[in-house]
Amino acid sequence: MNALEFLAWVRGPGLDLALAVFALGVVWRLIEIYTLGRKPDLAPPRRVPAASGWHTLWRRMLPPPGMFRRSPVSYVGGYVFHLGLAIVVFFFIPHIQLIKALLGLSWPGLPSPVIDAVTVVTLAAMVVVLIDRVRRPVKRYLSTFEDYFVWVLTFLPVLTGYLAVKHLWLPYTTMLALHILSAELLIALLPFTKLFHAFTAWGSRWFNGEINARRGVPV
Amino acid sequence: MNELQERLAWRGISRRGFLKYCTMLASLMALPPAAGQAMAEALARARRPAVIWLPFQECTGCLESITRSHTPTIEGLIFDALSLDYSETLMAAAGHQAEQALKRAVEDNAGRFILVIDGSVPTGLNGAYSCIAGRSNLDLLREVAPKAAVVIAMGSCAAFGGIPAARPNPTGAVAISEIVRDKPLVNIPGCPPIPVVMTGVIAHYLTFGSLPELDRLRRPRAFYGETIHDRCYRRPFYDRGLFAKSFDDEGARQGWCLFELGCKGPVTYNACAHVKWNDHTSFPIESGHGCIGCSEPGFWDAGGFYRPLSAPAGPLKLAAGAVAAGAAVGVAVAIANRARKGAARAAHVTATVADLEKADGGER
Known part of the structure; x- marks a missing residue:
């Protein structure tokens, strides 16, 4: 298989397969999670539950008092790489072209040099949060294989994308194919790993705020 | 005046024009400036290197690209000045005469000639999909290639299989490099390739006695980098x-x-x-x-x-x-999940205060 055939495979059957696994996993897990339900709460809620849901959604985006000082890397690094990923994934022009081809939606992209800079910052932030995870005893104790695995899954597409654009290490065609392949691995495994928080984070935060308000302890 | 310059002069190309062309070739191939002069001298000195051009499973577009890109091309003129001993499209001879010319060219220049091939080699049905004078391309290539000094796979079909090898590849077409494995071989892909790339490769070979630096796919790095x-x-x-x-x-x-x-x-x-x-x-x-x-x-x-x-x-x-x-x-x-919940609910037994007391009233 030559480089162009490899690229054609990842752009064709590979993409098809990855998107199918992604769609299957997302639909399956969303239905499973949201049909779990809970017992009807017969007591009148003590506060306005929905308002508390929205409040918690917002509050959990900010560090609780004192926490920022104790773990600044988690907050700064976490924010930087999440925002960086969002910018790189959704505002790099070829990515928008792909979304347009798949869904018909499109929006203006950012100039390539801006994306380059954001990519470097994102990669650096990911490395920093990984080092922090390994070096801090508590974080290391809490970390499982899956935490490191999803880090690699997320890191590889960003790294290979940057190497491809900058023509580093391998010929562009091969590197582009590896980039697409790594992104396909990411989306195919997303529904079955912690990465599914991309879909559930908001819902579960709202749920927590809602149930706490019913019990009179909105946080 | 030597042969090449005479021919060029006859076609209205001055020595200065020729030198400029060689300097351009050298700079395109990222060689030092002095290489232009060396190339001009080597090309002028060269005793009409023998070239055998074998067309296989192809459309003649590559040859057209070289000879007709515009008129008159220096590429074309140098090409004239090479001793093109066998090219079915360009030679006047035909039939048995042509085959005789090929045989003689191969024998007279054994180990010294440049073998240019355009077109892929069909391997299906023992090569029967493309034959010249009753012989399959596969057969001819196996006979001629071992006697060549270097092999130039001209165009995408010769270099990589090209259109004949596109799916579903009914003739089992393969690239020249699949058959010729033990000769210095350079791929000049393109459909057609850029004429100056071919003259660049030949000039490099005549000047330095070697092929230019090649990449993984055996393409001249200077042009395909x-x-x-x-x-x-x-x-x-x-x-x-x-x-x-x-x-x-x-x-x-x-x-x-x-x-x-x-x-x-x-x-x-x-x-x-x-x-x-x-x-x-x-x-x-x-x-x-x-x-x-x-x-x-x-x-x-x-x-x-x-x-x-x-x-x-x-x-x-x-x-x-x-x-x-x-x-x-x-x-x-x-x-x-619902069924499990239901089963758990059904299996639930309500506990009473009596249940919580130890039957024997002993230690807690």
């Missing part, structure tokens, strides 16, 4: 996200990037964007059409000429089924 996209004059539009959406819209008229119209420039390693065609006039993107990637291995089956590189290369066949399957699995798991 960069992508079309990297050297494209429309690149700034790509970086700014300005794309032509159709071949006649405002963007197309403004000369914006052709990426969305399927340009394969980003994955095509060739010199078109800076060497250009037709006496350095332009190249496909400059005339308004995206690159089709003709010099890359497997370009014909690379997902469609007009489909952007960022778009899926084929239809998504599994997606709808996957959503349905995901919903089915989700509902099945949900029902199973």
Whole structure:
């Protein structure tokens, strides 16, 4: 298989397969999670539950008092790489072209040099949060294989994308194919790993705020 | 005056013009400036190196590219000045005479001639899909190649199989390098290749006695080291996200990037964007059409000429089924979860205060 055939495979059957696994996993897990339900709460809620849901959604985006000082890397690094990923994934022009081809939606992209800079910052932030995870005893104790695995899954597409654009290490065609392949691995495994928080984070935060308000302890 | 210069002078090319051409060749191949002079001397000194040009499964486009890119080309003239001992298309001889010429050329120049091949080699049915004078290309190649000094696989078909090897490849076409494994071989892919690349390779060989530096795919690195996209004059539009959406819209008229119209420039390693065609006039993107990637291995089956590189290369066949399957699995798991909850509820036994007391009233 030559480089162009490899690229054609990842752009064709590979993409098809990855998107199918992604769609299957997302639909399956969303239905499973949201049909779990809970017992009807017969007591009148003590506060306005929905308002508390929205409040918690917002509050959990900010560090609780004192926490920022104790773990600044988690907050700064976490924010930087999440925002960086969002910018790189959704505002790099070829990515928008792909979304347009798949869904018909499109929006203006950012100039390539801006994306380059954001990519470097994102990669650096990911490395920093990984080092922090390994070096801090508590974080290391809490970390499982899956935490490191999803880090690699997320890191590889960003790294290979940057190497491809900058023509580093391998010929562009091969590197582009590896980039697409790594992104396909990411989306195919997303529904079955912690990465599914991309879909559930908001819902579960709202749920927590809602149930706490019913019990009179909105946080 | 030597033979080559005489011929060039006869065709109206001065020594100065020839020297300029050699300097241009040297600079294109990233050789030091003095190499131009050395090339001119070597080419002038050369005793009409014998060239045998074998056309296999091909369309003659490569030969046309060399001989007719414009008139008169220095490439073409140098080509005239080589001793083209066998080329079915260009030679006057035909039939048995031609075959005799081939036999004699191979024997007289054994171990010294340059073997140029355009076209792929069909291997199906023992090579019967392409025969010359009753002999298969496969057979001929196996006989002639071992006696050559170097082999030049001219054009994408010879270099990588090209269109004959495109799916479903009914004739079992393969590249020359699949058959010729033990000779110095250089691939000059392109459909057709740029004429100056061939003269560059030959000039390098005659000057230094070796092939120029080759890459992984045995292409001269000097010409195939960069992508079309990297050297494209429309690149700034790509970086700014300005794309032509159709071949006649405002963007197309403004000369914006052709990426969305399927340009394969980003994955095509060739010199078109800076060497250009037709006496350095332009190249496909400059005339308004995206690159089709003709010099890359497997370009014909690379997902469609007009489909952007960022778009899926084929239809998504599994997606709808996957959503349905995901919903089915989700509902099945949900029902199973409900059943487990129901079973747990049914199995629940209400505890009374009596149950909590120890039967024997002993230690807690």
